[in-house]
Amino acid sequence: MKLKIPNIDKNQFLNEIGDIARFTARFFREVSKPKQEYREFINQCYWVGYKTLTLVGVTAFIMGLVLTIQSRPTLVEFGAESYLPSMVSVSLIREIAPVITALICAGKIGSGMGAELGSMRVTEQIDAMEVSGTNPFKYLVVTRVMAATLMVPVLSSLANAISLYGGYLGVNIRGQVSWHLYWFQVFGVLDFSDMLPSLVKTFFFGFAIGIIGTYKGYNSTKGTEGVGRSATTAVIVASLLVFIIDLIAVQITDILGLT
Amino acid sequence: MEKDLKPVIMVKNINKSFGENHVLRDFSMEVLPGENLVILGKSGSGKSVLIKCIINLIQPDSGQIIVLDHGINELDQDELDRLRAKVGFLFQSNALYDSMTVRENLEFPLRIHWTKEERAKNAENAVKEALEDVGLAHTVNMMPSELSGGMRKRIALARALILNPSVILYDEPTTGLDPITAREISELMVEVQKKYNATSVIISHDMNCIRITSNRVIMLIDGRCYADDTYDNLRLSKDPKIREFFD
Numbered sequence: 230m231k232l233k234i235p236n237i238d239k240n241q242f243l244n245e246i247g248d249i250a251r252f253t254a255r256f257f258r259e260v261s262k263p264k265q266e267y268r269e270f271i272n273q274c275y276w277v278g279y280k281t282l283t284l285v286g287v288t289a290f291i292m293g294l295v296l297t298i299q300s301r302p303t304l305v306e307f308g309a310e311s312y313l314p315s316m317v318s319v320s321l322i323r324e325i326a327p328v329i330t331a332l333i334c335a336g337k338i339g340s341g342m343g344a345e346l347g348s349m350r351v352t353e354q355i356d357a358m359e360v361s362g363t364n365p366f367k368y369l370v371v372t373r374v375m376a377a378t379l380m381v382p383v384l385s386s387l388a389n390a391i392s393l394y395g396g397y398l399g400v401n402i403r404g405q406v407s408w409h410l411y412w413f414q415v416f417g418v419l420d421f422s423d424m425l426p427s428l429v430k431t432f433f434f435g436f437a438i439g440i441i442g443t444y445k446g447y448n449s450t451k452g453t454e455g456v457g458r459s460a461t462t463a464v465i466v467a468s469l470l471v472f473i474i475d476l477i478a479v480q481i482t483d484i485l486g487l488t
Numbered sequence: 489m490e491k492d493l494k495p496v497i498m499v500k501n502i503n504k505s506f507g508e509n510h511v512l513r514d515f516s517m518e519v520l521p522g523e524n525l526v527i528l529g530k531s532g533s534g535k536s537v538l539i540k541c542i543i544n545l546i547q548p549d550s551g552q553i554i555v556l557d558h559g560i561n562e563l564d565q566d567e568l569d570r571l572r573a574k575v576g577f578l579f580q581s582n583a584l585y586d587s588m589t590v591r592e593n594l595e596f597p598l599r600i601h602w603t604k605e606e607r608a609k610n611a612e613n614a615v616k617e618a619l620e621d622v623g624l625a626h627t628v629n630m631m632p633s634e635l636s637g638g639m640r641k642r643i644a645l646a647r648a649l650i651l652n653p654s655v656i657l658y659d660e661p662t663t664g665l666d667p668i669t670a671r672e673i674s675e676l677m678v679e680v681q682k683k684y685n686a687t688s689v690i691i692s693h694d695m696n697c698i699r700i701t702s703n704r705v706i707m708l709i710d711g712r713c714y715a716d717d718t719y720d721n722l723r724l725s726k727d728p729k730i731r732e733f734f735d
Contacts, residue, residue: 348586356545357583361597362569 252444273376293392297399315418317396330385331434335467339442343463346446347456374439381435422487430478437470496687502551513711524688529708535691573601576648576656582640584632618646638669658690662697674700
């Protein structure tokens with residue numbers, strides 16, 4: 230049987246990168262113009278932030294709990310059980326909580342934006358907005374990207390706190406550490422160089438998720454099939470970008486000596 | 489129709505291609521004030537592209553389009569938006585905003601073209617009047633998903649009317665509707681045209697709709713104007729290409 234290798238068009242790939250760059254440049258042009266859609270921005274903050282909070286919260290809690298339970302045996306083996314809160318907190322704050330939050334947002338927000346705008350494109354709602362004199366890019370894209378850029382760091386910060394609480398419960402399943410001692414150990418090991426890079430990169434995660442989700446939806450074609458494809462590719466590309474940004478962020482923190 | 493009237497819409501020698509597909513070829517037409525002009529043609533003949541060129545949703549490759557004395561391709565965005573306030577557009581798919589109620593759908597065009605004070609003072613009445621014109625005043629707080637196909641079409645028409653447009657463009661207004669509803673929509677279009685004294689350009693291949701609404705019919709074949717006459721004259725034509733639509 231002959232194996233069929235999928236044909237990857239290099240030009241199409243480069244064109245797509247060029248289109249995303251142009252789309253991003255247009256975002257910055259539109260965001261700098263006066264008359265912003267504040268009401269729609271608040272509305273999007275509600276959908277992106279509040280409506281994702283439960284999912285992020287539950288995941289963060291389980292993440293903190295599981296990481297603590299999984300890490301304990303190794304630390305016990307080396308007689309370093311007392312370092313459990315410190316180790317878990319550094320892992321959660323620096324890497325795991327922001328990245329997992331961003332991946333959840335890429336899945337929920339990215340696909341939501343891709344599907345919503347894609348559906349609006351194929352049912353001519355975006356054209357109807359343009360005909361009515363509204364700038365659909367500003368109304369639909371700018372508000373969503375701004376909301377994602379602002380809300381993903383907020384969600385990530387809440388995920389940090391909730392995951393640390395999960396860690397506290399995890400520590401106390403087998404051991405016994407008081408509430409005060411746990412937080413004393415957590416904040417004893419965390420400092421500015423752990424918190425700031427972790428927070429800054431989440432703004433970039435949010436921006437990337439917003440741009441990719443809206444780009445895929447806004448440029449959706451080929452009817453309902455295209456809407457599904459927009460939602461799926463939005464999640465895939467946004468998730469990949471989260472890892473790429475994380476990799477770059479680690480390199481930059483390393484160069485700046487913040488590790 | 490008086491011959492010395494100044495055309496509301498002038499389309500001069502426009503061409504539009506998508507890749508190798510030449511959709512409009514050197515197409516020209518004029519629409520006089522108060523006229524109900526129907527553009528008739530098969531699917532893919534360029535009807536929808538033409539109407540979208542008129543409102544500048546699609547830019548022609550060459551040629552000129554003048555709407556209400558403005559060269560549509562020469563306007564900046566603000567001027568274009570102001571002109572669009574005078575042109576209502578009924579989309580084939582209705583294009584109602586799914587996430588908004590009927591009231592919010594109708595108020596949406598007002599937020600750009602009316603001041604905050606004007607909206608606070610007059611929006612309620614404008615919405616009410618537009619909905620009464622299409623016979624659906626009771627749907628004001630409903631979502632588009634709660635409405636039937638015919639009701640959505642009427643609401644879309646109400647949204648197109650809310651700014652009292654001088655020109656209304658209809659893109660296949662009866663497509664997807666049952667014959668009774670299609671007839672009701674066609675009759676509503678005539679009523680609206682009389683009440684608002686608007687000029688209409690109607691894209692259609694529904695012969696009943698054309699019979700009810702048209703003063704004049706332009707037949708578009710292969711991107712060119714093949715015939716330009718009244719419905720009754722075209723119906724009596726023996727040209728086989730024209731007869732295809734009537735037989």
